Amino acid sequence: AAILLFTPLLNPVSPRQRLLYYITSLVVVSIAATIGSGVIATYYFHTFPFCFVIANTPVLLMLPLIMGAGVLLIVCEAAGYDPVWLCSAIDAMYNAIFAFARMVSNLPHSAVSGIYFSGWVMIPYFITAGALAWSLWRRKAAGWCAAAAGVVAIIITLNVTQRKFPASEHFIARDSYATDIIYRNGTEAWLITTAGERNALSRLENSRNRHRDFLAMRGVDSLRLAPASITVNGMSRHDAVVEIDGIRYALINADSLLNRDYCHVDYAIVCRGFRGNVLDAHRRLKPDSIMLSADLHVRRHDRYLDSLQRYDIPHRSLRQSTLHHIKRK
Template structure:
């Protein structure tokens, strides 16, 4: 394995950073549609016979593009850019999903040249069709959106407030397709196939269920969690047909091998890590409970649910906190009732789907599903609003995960073997995990100041303790959108500093080492003058004069009137104006620096 990795690293040739504008041809693998248009994942051919996966932004919904469509488009391909200082690493997220280039294409520069009619792509196209069928039913809008999410895996249709509420109450996994959903669908299929089993055709019934589950995995996009569940369920079915003993761990390892063989990058996806760690933890820590003999079946079922919930949380808590920086404290209160209700909602959704597709009235079933979802919605809303429902802003080194899982491993061994050595090692690793958390905890200065890169305005962020403010040249009517954009781009930075909000700085601000009066601010005895209009005056000694969008005068006037130590050309300047100013500063040997990120800026 190590030899293969070394050879692959030597032979790997990274793709060029920019591929010039020309016409490309490819096949659409995925389409996510929102208010800004369609976001297409396209497998396209490049010059030289190479292929690349491209995230294509297509800002229109008038021409709907479907998975499996062959398209031609004209655009310039760009590699995902590395993040600026303190910015979220969006490029790393794209790389983990196999995206090599991003591109923007105008509506009139994309044409659908054909449609793949193979069985695979026909199944993939069922996903939006299922959503459209459910939208025609008598379901309430919120119930319909929830049902589409848990049946097709398309949670993008849900409002942000709903996703946040489910996350805060500890049941966000319900919105992501997993073994729970596949298990319920497998049970429903088993009930449908019951007459065939009674007729003595058990093998045929099992084969049909396996094929149906494989089709479901393809329809939902072959996500790691669904693929893992289907492989494990198929292993059970094949073992039954061959009359062989079934091993849950062997099935889990088979799923790991199959998924990583076809998609090695899946190893770095949070969904893959959470899915497999949750199942492994359930298999390890639930076994002792199943050995307990409890005559009351209802009590046994409740205890089993409790154990499975705790075991899954033990396996995923550290990984989830590392990726999403939060931990729900009341996850048990929400999970047990929702896990009980979810099979009934899924069953009702499947009934509604087939009834609507065949033209049968199912108003009563829709009312029942609406009622069940209102209960789930009420549970998540109540728990999410409890005091201390969520621990936020959790940040720690990834190295902490190693002693944590060593703790779980030794804890499991101590439960199975009941030997002192395992109790001792488990205690030792618990201490090691705590020490690692404390030793690797990030430490930040009390205050920070930096200039961000934006296209239409110049902004600077200042943080003092848990308070963060934004100093911007944006017009007052645009400040809310600027704040929103910066909160998204710097959410990890704000979270790691325990700053939950970001606000616009007042024109006069004196706090910590920061002093601001209008367009002039001083931080740590360094003075900055933001120039966004043609009228400006000298304010005394200035270290940096920042030339922003809105200034259209002579750059030499700034050097003559303000006499700054250095002139900074902001990222929001028009490229031609920026280059003209840059040439003028070079000719007159005026100290300068460009904040724009493209090849001519130095």
């Protein structure tokens, strides 16, 4: 829709000058398409490319060849002929496009990342784009006024819908390999994991990728691995005991941990590696509530869950919820 609306308006060359018109259309079509789809792509991928015209040019040049070759391939396959050479040619064209796109993306300042906004912003944006198209087609002042009002509406919507986050928050991620707690205080974030030393760094990399948006939206540059003993602002860890914003957890991932002396804990998180009786964990630790981690084997999890329900012990299954999220201002 954006291409149909804006391309005739933005192209300064007359269609009578076919060659020049075709060359300028390569640029104009990219701009028109970005007007229509750029905000949607930015909303989902949180990145806006500045070099989209450069990146799109070879795509537009090769698109007729790729589409024509694709149609020919379908016809040949339907007729019982398998043109391997044609498949190789189509693959080569695709690979050339991808290689060029990667080269453009590696240019300095080729894109801006970390863009986050509410989906509500797209409503005034597309109203503004429609008003802009109408004003360009009709050449009336009312259209320009509507477009200007739309820009103001976009700015207001951006400010009104901007999310506000607490100064400190943490959550227990659902994962089948280990129990991970993500703790954030301001622009600092820590990963507390039950994974062993050998796998801790891979868990850290996995968490950085998995929670990239969570961290970026809050202005956190990096996620750090919390060692077995650490005390920072709002959080402390001493082996299996973790205290965050006054909430104390006991990470029970081995039977031997029940033999230790614990101060009062708010939550005992029964994790992968514990094979004892969950009722013994409740009697020994006396937590306010038992949490069954998502990394427990499903049969063990269900057996523990049945025991906790049978004896009416306060509990929560992290396998049955996406994450356990606690906020403290």
